[in-house]
Amino acid sequence: xxxQENFKPVTLSxxxxxxxxxxxxxQTHSDxxxxxxxxxxxxxxxxxxxxxxxxIISSTIGDITRxxxxxxxxxxxxxxxxxxxxxxxxxxxxxxxxxxxxxxxMREICPGINLVPDRNHYEYVYRSEDLxxxxxxxxxxxxxxxxxxxxxxxxxxxPIKKENWEEVKRFLIxxxxxxxxxxxQVLAHEKEAVxxxxxxxxxxxxxxxIIRVFSKIGAMSLFEQLDTDTALVHFEKGLPDCEGxxxxxxxxxxxxxxxxxxxxxxxxxxxxxxLREAKMRYHPHHMVEVYSLKRDS
Numbered sequence: 001x002x003x004q005e006n007f008k009p010v011t012l013s014x015x016x017x018x019x020x021x022x023x024x025x026x027q028t029h030s031d032x033x034x035x036x037x038x039x040x041x042x043x044x045x046x047x048x049x050x051x052x053x054x055x056i057i058s059s060t061i062g063d064i065t066r067x068x069x070x071x072x073x074x075x076x077x078x079x080x081x082x083x084x085x086x087x088x089x090x091x092x093x094x095x096x097x098x099x100x101x102x103x104x105x106m107r108e109i110c111p112g113i114n115l116v117p118d119r120n121h122y123e124y125v126y127r128s129e130d131l132x133x134x135x136x137x138x139x140x141x142x143x144x145x146x147x148x149x150x151x152x153x154x155x156x157x158x159p160i161k162k163e164n165w166e167e168v169k170r171f172l173i174x175x176x177x178x179x180x181x182x183x184x185q186v187l188a189h190e191k192e193a194v195x196x197x198x199x200x201x202x203x204x205x206x207x208x209x210i211i212r213v214f215s216k217i218g219a220m221s222l223f224e225q226l227d228t229d230t231a232l233v234h235f236e237k238g239l240p241d242c243e244g245x246x247x248x249x250x251x252x253x254x255x256x257x258x259x260x261x262x263x264x265x266x267x268x269x270x271x272x273x274x275l276r277e278a279k280m281r282y283h284p285h286h287m288v289e290v291y292s293l294k295r296d297s
Contacts, residue, residue, distance in 0.1 A: 120271035131254030149244035160208030
């Protein structure tokens with residue numbers, strides 16, 4: 001029987017285990033990636049269990065612990081045990097971020113199970129070439145804004161590397177002051193997550209780009225491989241010094257990735273109306289749809 005004693009904290013030293021395991025069971029949602037877990041561990045307190053050759057992840061935010069479906073060979077008994085454990089200790093959404101394939105399997109094993117779409121955590125996946133080239137009428141306004149940026153701002157592009165890590169962190173401090181991180185808990189946690197990513201850049205096998213505007217860093221992006229055909233953009237930040245810079249870092253990142261990856265996952269909108277509108281403007285190729293288990297009241 002699965003229990004809380006099976007779980008232990010996710011730490012940086014677990015990287016090789018997750019790398020090997022995900023090579024056999026590639027993930028489609030960013031939340032399960034090792035980089036996401038270690039960067040946000042201060043906030044979500046990720047733990048994992050390895051039981052019956054299956055990986056099970058949990059996170060605890062505040063005093064609420066929620067679980068992810070098992071990753072590994074199908075074990076109906078383990079699934080039932082997880083549902084019982086999660087229902088005993090969690091809130092009314094004990095298992096979250098259930099992808100479509102797992103949702104079908106869970107419905108087969110537990111007919112009548114109450115799985116509901118979680119639109120706020122659907123992730124946006126785009127064709128790399130679309131983001132890089134911005135073809136046709138759909139992207140006309142974005143192309144105009146990028147052209148305006150290039151007319152008005154002297155800029156250059158360079159990779160993130162050891163020599164500019166400290167400068168990137170100074171940029172992030174400035175970004176946080178502009179965004180008012182001290183008054184926004186989520187942004188404050190995000191700042192800490194990005195700092196962790198920079199401090200462990202090589203260990204996490206990350207890559208990144210910066211755009212300099214008049215020689216000063218004005219935008220940055222951090223990304224990695226999600227699977228053999230998809231890149232994942234974890235962080236993208238920009239300062240308001242030159243209008244259109246977010247669109248430029250977006251398309252420059254896509255151009256950098258397009259030679260190796262057909263798709264780019266740009267994560268979810270978390271239900272934020274303005275962010276959802278911005279992500280939809282780029283016309284996703286498809287969404288990574290996820291569900292939550294709702295406990296019957």
